[in-house]
Amino acid sequence: MSLIGERRKMIILNQLNAKGQVKTFDLVKELGVSAETIRRxxxxxxxxxxxxxxxxxxxxxNLGAEEPSYLNREVLNAEEKRRIGQAAAELVEDNDIIFIDDGTTPLQMIAYLTNKRHLTVLTMSMPALHALMDYQTKGLFTGDIYFIGGKVNVMHSRVTGSIAERMASLFHVDKAFISIDGIVLDKAITAFDAERGQLVSKVIDNAKSTVVMTDNSKIGQVRLFKMADWRQVDLVISDVGRPPGWESTLDEHGVTWIEAL
Incomplete structure (x- = not known):
């Protein structure tokens, strides 16, 4: 494959990340080659x-039409999630009120909160609750913990449902750290589970700042429930840089993209 061919293939992959799909007809016009070349x-x-x-x-x-169980998610892209969690924790300041979402990526930030003072943490995640309690028992975490109550989802170790949504709507947080299942340019952030997505949407509505945490496997994926538009997102933290072609949309909505190194 020639160098120009590799560059064309990279353009195709970048478009997949932005839109989730590409059409031969559009690629023929953009790349100025034949349909046969595109098919190749x-x-x-x-x-x-x-x-x-x-x-x-x-x-x-599509890495899966259904959300993997919590135990299966825990081992996926573990090092990338650790870097994202560390970068997210650096955004937290003393006395902040924060929301830590369900998911193995937000969970990683808890270990890096031990040097923060007088935090108030709201979560729907049982593993996050247990980690915070463990650190507090050992004197490594100072602050208050609020656990959102509701219908228990055993497979994913979280709570959701109308009761949880009503409780979440009572809180106003400084920073909401959000886990996602899909992110594309024209549909923003999406989730597998509509109940979880609806609960997180309530939190986003009452947050001063919304931080999306995602590893590269979620880029270009579209899931069932739309959690938020770009206008509701302030930062994205990922293990990779901002995808090519996303600059205009993100800049228009004031979204900062941080690559966790």
Missing amino acids: YLEELEAENRLKRKYGGAIKI
């Missing part, structure tokens, strides 16, 4: 397990 690029990328071809184009490989 798509075949090569599919052979590399980078996309899945479909009639008229291709889509990003």
